[in-house]
Amino acid sequence: xxxxxxxxxxxxRRRGQEARLRCSPMKGHSHVYWYRQLPxxxxxxxxxxxxxxxxxxxxxxxxxxxxxxxxxxxxILRIQQVVRGDSAxxxxxxxxxxxxxxxxxxxxxxxxxxx
Amino acid sequence: xxxxxxxxxxxxxxxxxxxxxxxxxxxxxxxxxxxxxxYPGEGLQLLLKxxxxxxxxxxxxxxxxxxxxxxxxxxxxxxVQVSDSAVYFCALSEKGNKLVFGAGTILRVKS
Numbered sequence: 001x002x003x004x005x006x007x008x009x010x011x012x013r014r015r016g017q018e019a020r021l022r023c024s025p026m027k028g029h030s031h032v033y034w035y036r037q038l039p040x041x042x043x044x045x046x047x048x049x050x051x052x053x054x055x056x057x058x059x060x061x062x063x064x065x066x067x068x069x070x071x072x073x074x075x076i077l078r079i080q081q082v083v084r085g086d087s088a089x090x091x092x093x094x095x096x097x098x099x100x101x102x103x104x105x106x107x108x109x110x111x112x113x114x115x
Numbered sequence: 116x117x118x119x120x121x122x123x124x125x126x127x128x129x130x131x132x133x134x135x136x137x138x139x140x141x142x143x144x145x146x147x148x149x150x151x152x153x154y155p156g157e158g159l160q161l162l163l164k165x166x167x168x169x170x171x172x173x174x175x176x177x178x179x180x181x182x183x184x185x186x187x188x189x190x191x192x193x194x195v196q197v198s199d200s201a202v203y204f205c206a207l208s209e210k211g212n213k214l215v216f217g218a219g220t221i222l223r224v225k226s
Contacts, residue, residue: 004158031212033212033213033214035214035216041218041219042204042216042217042218042219043159043204043214043216044216045213045214045215048212048213056212056213058213059213091158091159093159093214095212103149103161103164104161104214105161106151106158106159106160107158108156108157108158109157109158
């Protein structure tokens with residue numbers, strides 16, 4: 001049973017370019033969460049999605065960031081017009097139902113570097 | 116809002132020493148509590164969890180007890196190994212299901 005998969009593992013973008021981060025949840029999981037880890041900080045919640053629905057986006061920056069989890073295919077976190085401050089590790093987690101009963105399983109992360 | 120505070124690191128111990136990493140939380144409701152571990156270059160792995168007061172989570176020799184009266188969930192291990200060197204995160208989850216993390220504590224174990 002494959003775990004949560006994220007790609008790419010490392011992504012380098014120049015300022016102003018777009019970054020697309022992909023997350024495939026564990027088999028049978030329909031809930032996806034995105035977290036961001038800035039250098040030497042803890043993880044901060046960004047967005048929680050179910051298939052075709054955004055449930056909670058309270059941690060998403062108001063501009064340039066968007067997320068989707070289509071009926072088919074992986075969840076995508078999209079960052080438009082990246083800036084140096086977007087450099088961070090972005091982690092995806094998935095759970096079976098809601099995480100009050102089922103734990104969240106994390107992927108290996110995508111490390112974004114903006115030059 | 117909800118928050119988690121854990122002791123600052125790095126914590127440096129000799130092999131077989133006793134480990135304690137303190138964690139306290141603030142929550143409006145009745146959260147579930149977790150400890151996650153992150154090895155270099157990897158994602159987070161759930162180490163242990165507790166969902167109600169006085170529950171003790173345990174795994175791989177690590178333990179933590181949910182103390183509602185002191186709003187704490189301290190991580191302990193009786194005898195650490197070099198392979199325990201990692202970053203440890205305390206976290207809580209309440210309504211809305213998102214995890215709220217502490218800043219993380221680096222543990223270094225010397226042989």
